Each structure stands twice: as C-alpha cells, then as structure tokens.
Amino acid sequence: MFDVCIIGAGGIVGCAIVRELAQQGFSVAGIEKHETACQETSGLNSRVVHSGFHEIFGTLKSALACEGSGLLIRYAEERSIRLLRTGMLIAIPHGSIRAGLWKEADALWRLWRQGRRQNIPFRFVLTPDGIRRLAPIQALGGIYIPSVCVIDLEQFVSSLEADAIAAGAQFLYNSEVTGIAAEASTFRVITSSGELRSRILVNSAGLHAHEISVMAGGPKYEIEFIRGDYYELAGGVKRWNVRTLVYPATPPRSPTKGIHFGPRTDGRLFLGPSASPKTETAPKELFLEAGRKFISSIRESDLEWAYAGIRPKRVSVDGRSDFTIGLDRTIPPLINLIGIDSPGLSASMAIARYVGQMVQKIP
Ligand SMILES: Cc1cc2nc3c(=O)[nH]c(=O)nc-3n(C[C@H](O)[C@H](O)[C@H](O)COP(=O)(O)OP(=O)(O)OC[C@H]3O[C@@H](n4cnc5c(N)ncnc54)[C@H](O)[C@@H]3O)c2cc1C
Structure with missing residues (x-):
C-alpha cells in the first residue's frame, strides 16, 4: 500500500514526479514497463533545455518550460551533470532571399513578439558576419537566446532516480500496468509483475497516458502522434564546427520547432526532428534540404539515419496544443498528464512541482 503510485516512472517526467513526491515525504511507487529508464520518448528527443521562447504566452507549456528550464539548469550545475552551453540561434537562411524572405521574416517577428512577452533574454543578430561569429552557417540574421543548452539526459535521469531512492521511493521496472481497479478509496494496480495498492494514482505514461486514463476510470482523450526522425552528420561537431543550436524560424503555432542542427554533449551532431504521421519515415531529402539551407557543402553521404521519437500531442479546437495536467477523478484521486510533448x-x-502541489491539496 502506497500513498502515491506513478505510472511511467522510466520517463523523465514520471521520474521527476517520483523524486518530488518522495522528497515531500509520501510513500511512493514508480512503475515502469521497461527494464530501464528512457526507453520511449524521453530517450528519443533533442536533449535541448528550451527556454520557453517558442511556446505561446499564457499556456501551461510556456509557464512550465520557463520555470522548469531554470530549475533544471541549476540542478545540473549543482550535481555536475554535463550541460553544453550552446545557446539557440533562430536564423534566416541566405536562400530565403530568393523565396522573397517574407515567410521566414514573418515567423521570426512573431517568435520575437512572443519571446519578449515571456521576458526571456535574447538578442538580435543583424548581419551575416554576426551570425558567423556564432556558427559557421550561411544566414542573413536571426535571434540568439543564450540560456538554451543541451543536457546529458542519462546523467540527469539517473541523478533524479538516485534522489528519489534516497528519499525512500521504490522503482518497479519490468512492470507493465495491465489493469486498474478503483476500489472504495484506493486503486488496485495490476502489473505484469504483481499487484499493489495506492491511495493516489499519477498517470505519466507518455504515449500511453490516454489508455491508462480510461483504464483508471478517467476521461477519454484524443491524441495526435507526431513522429520526428533524426539524421546524424558524419564527423560530428569537430568536423562541422557547429557548436550552437541552429533552428529555422517557424511560425508559433507550427506543430514543431523545425529541423535544427543539434550538437550533443558527446560531440555528435544531429539534424532533426522532422514532423510526420506516426508510421511514416520522413525522406532523407528533407534533412538534406534543411541542412543545406545553412551549410551548402553538406552531401547526401554525410547524413545517416539515427533514430526517431514520437510526440503525443493534444490538439484543441483552436489549433493550440498544450500540456493537460489535472485531477480527473477525486475518489480515489487520479492525476492525468496528457500530451506531454516538447518541451x-x-x-x-516544474511539472513535478506542479503535480506535487496538486497532491498536497488532496485531503
Ligand atoms: C522528436 C522529439 C524531440 C523532442 N525534443 C525535446 C527537446 O529538445 N527538449 C524538450 O524539452 N523536450 C523534447 N521533447 C519532448 C520530451 O522528450 C517529452 O516531453 C518527454 O520525454 C516526456 O516524458 P514523459 O516521462 O512524459 O514520457 P515518456 O518518456 O514517454 O515516459 C512514459 C513512460 O511510461 C511508460 N509506460 C507507458 N505505458 C505503461 C504501462 N502500461 N505500464 C508501465 N509503464 C508504462 C513507458 O514505458 C515510458 O517509459 C521531444 C520529443 C520528441 C518526440
């Protein structure tokens, strides 16, 4: 019998929630179907610590990204977790002159307006020379956000997990939740490795959170799944000398932030992610084109497919996609985390804190 059971403890968000609640003094069980952490979306992303600049002001995503990136960077510094201080350059490529410049400039202007409302420090880069001082790319200008960085994901997650265990949490790996029964004031959670009981259930099951919600007697959510492929650039950061995250300018309501150059803490360099339906692999030409916009010397043979991750997105009627985090049933209490895609x-x-505050309020 536990105070709180978190389903999806192998994901970054689930693991951070287990840590938060254990540190608040609750008895906590973190359930995960895989043998180790980060086997799904949490291990298949860009590893960028976003400032919230791309998010729509007023959304939960924007508030939690702003707060969360600050918390994460401070935590990583305290624990000596590897952080690559790349900054983020959102740039307008040279080639866009031919296309009339209008689309990119408009997208950049909208992003600027949005970023400014969120008080995120940034600066304009107004000349190709200014751009080249940040990255060896061909671009006319752009916006540079210095606080953005890239994290060593594995170090981050194992540090969160160690904190949680030190605070008394139990992680149950190799335990797929196959059934949930709400019995009077508790949940009976049935897994492939046994059963447990919990007073409160937190559903942080990522791509499967909508299914777990229904299993636990919660609402039915409609989810859109967007696949993102990555290609690796042969020779990595050493060869291409791209040490800054380089993003195209995409309009604020686009489903993704666009295919970018992503240096990693291990010296590798990636181009991605694309945005396509769950079962479709994006064609290589798309990455070649996205890369050549900024570095024309990239050849097809320089790119090799690396991996793909899937974003679970909740799209509301006006096209805005936000995180949905809420107490969806009260007796017994179920907190659902739905559509936790980027960032x-x-x-x-910050999500873990937010959930922690919700749990504190449950009588
Ligand atoms: C292509 C791509 C790029 C991204 N880039 C970034 C980025 O640069 N920066 C950023 O901030 N965010 C990024 N994101 C978003 C980020 O990766 C996710 O928001 C984050 O990983 C979500 O973590 P999670 O713990 O909610 O989900 P997950 O990592 O999906 O974890 C959920 C866990 O639940 C487990 N689970 C599911 N069902 C069950 C069950 N029945 N029983 C037991 N366990 C179960 C799964 O095995 C999984 O381990 C990106 C995402 C994608 C796809």
Missing part, C-alpha cells in the same frame, strides 16, 4: 524534458522539474 517536456525542459519542463520536467
């Missing part, structure tokens, strides 16, 4: 990694520690 869920960046927001993870």
Whole structure:
C-alpha cells in the first residue's frame, strides 16, 4: 500500500514526479514497463533545455518550460551533470532571399513578439558576419537566446532516480500496468509483475497516458502522434564546427520547432526532428534540404539515419496544443498528464512541482 503510485516512472517526467513526491515525504511507487529508464520518448528527443521562447504566452507549456528550464539548469550545475552551453540561434537562411524572405521574416517577428512577452533574454543578430561569429552557417540574421543548452539526459535521469531512492521511493521496472481497479478509496494496480495498492494514482505514461486514463476510470482523450526522425552528420561537431543550436524560424503555432542542427554533449551532431504521421519515415531529402539551407557543402553521404521519437500531442479546437495536467477523478484521486510533448524534458522539474502541489491539496 502506497500513498502515491506513478505510472511511467522510466520517463523523465514520471521520474521527476517520483523524486518530488518522495522528497515531500509520501510513500511512493514508480512503475515502469521497461527494464530501464528512457526507453520511449524521453530517450528519443533533442536533449535541448528550451527556454520557453517558442511556446505561446499564457499556456501551461510556456509557464512550465520557463520555470522548469531554470530549475533544471541549476540542478545540473549543482550535481555536475554535463550541460553544453550552446545557446539557440533562430536564423534566416541566405536562400530565403530568393523565396522573397517574407515567410521566414514573418515567423521570426512573431517568435520575437512572443519571446519578449515571456521576458526571456535574447538578442538580435543583424548581419551575416554576426551570425558567423556564432556558427559557421550561411544566414542573413536571426535571434540568439543564450540560456538554451543541451543536457546529458542519462546523467540527469539517473541523478533524479538516485534522489528519489534516497528519499525512500521504490522503482518497479519490468512492470507493465495491465489493469486498474478503483476500489472504495484506493486503486488496485495490476502489473505484469504483481499487484499493489495506492491511495493516489499519477498517470505519466507518455504515449500511453490516454489508455491508462480510461483504464483508471478517467476521461477519454484524443491524441495526435507526431513522429520526428533524426539524421546524424558524419564527423560530428569537430568536423562541422557547429557548436550552437541552429533552428529555422517557424511560425508559433507550427506543430514543431523545425529541423535544427543539434550538437550533443558527446560531440555528435544531429539534424532533426522532422514532423510526420506516426508510421511514416520522413525522406532523407528533407534533412538534406534543411541542412543545406545553412551549410551548402553538406552531401547526401554525410547524413545517416539515427533514430526517431514520437510526440503525443493534444490538439484543441483552436489549433493550440498544450500540456493537460489535472485531477480527473477525486475518489480515489487520479492525476492525468496528457500530451506531454516538447518541451517536456525542459519542463520536467516544474511539472513535478506542479503535480506535487496538486497532491498536497488532496485531503
Ligand atoms: C522528436 C522529439 C524531440 C523532442 N525534443 C525535446 C527537446 O529538445 N527538449 C524538450 O524539452 N523536450 C523534447 N521533447 C519532448 C520530451 O522528450 C517529452 O516531453 C518527454 O520525454 C516526456 O516524458 P514523459 O516521462 O512524459 O514520457 P515518456 O518518456 O514517454 O515516459 C512514459 C513512460 O511510461 C511508460 N509506460 C507507458 N505505458 C505503461 C504501462 N502500461 N505500464 C508501465 N509503464 C508504462 C513507458 O514505458 C515510458 O517509459 C521531444 C520529443 C520528441 C518526440
């Protein structure tokens, strides 16, 4: 019998929640179907600690990304977790002159307006020379956000898990939740490795959270799944000398932030992610084109497919996609986390706090 059971403890968000609640003094069980952490979305992303600049002001995503990125960076510094201080350059490529410049400039202007409302420090880069001082790319100008960085994901998650265990949490790996019964004031959670009881249930099951909600007697959510492929650039950061995250300018309501150059803490360099339906792999030409916009010397043979991750997105009627985090039933209490797509990694520690505050209020 536990105070709280978290389903999806192998994901970054689930793991951060287990830590938060254990540190608040609750008895906590973190359930995960895989053998180790980060086997699904949490291990298949860009590893960027976003500032919230791309998010729509007033959304939960924007608030939690702003708060969460600050918490995460401070935590990483305290624990000596590897952080690559890349900054983020959102740039307008040279080639856009031919296309009339209008689309990119408009997208950049909208992003600027949005970022400014969120008080995120940034600066304009107004000349190709200014751009080249940040990255060896061909671009006319852009916006540079210095606080954005790239994290060593594995170190981050194992540190969160160690904190949680030190605070008394139990992680149950290799335990797939196959059934949930609400019995009077508790949940009986049936897994592939046994059963447990819990007073409160937190559903942080990522791509499967909508299914777990129904299993636990919660609402039915409609989810859109967007696949993102990545290609690796041969020779990595050493060869291409791209040490800054380089993003195209995409309009604020686009489903993704666009295919970007992503240096990693291990010296590798990736192009991605694309945005396609769950079962479709994006064609290589798309990545070649996205890369050549900024570095024309990239050849097809420089790119090799690396991996793909899937974003669970909740799209509301007006096209805005926000995180949905709420107490969806009260007796016994069920907290659902639905549509935790990007920037869920960046927001993870703030999401955990947010859920912690909800749990504190449950009588
Ligand atoms: C292509 C891509 C790029 C991204 N880039 C970034 C980025 O640069 N920065 C950023 O901040 N965010 C990024 N994100 C978003 C980020 O990766 C996610 O928001 C985050 O990983 C979500 O974590 P999670 O713990 O909610 O979900 P998950 O990592 O999906 O974890 C859920 C866990 O639940 C477990 N589970 C599911 N069903 C069951 C069950 N029945 N029983 C037991 N366990 C179960 C799964 O095995 C899984 O381990 C990106 C996402 C994608 C797909």
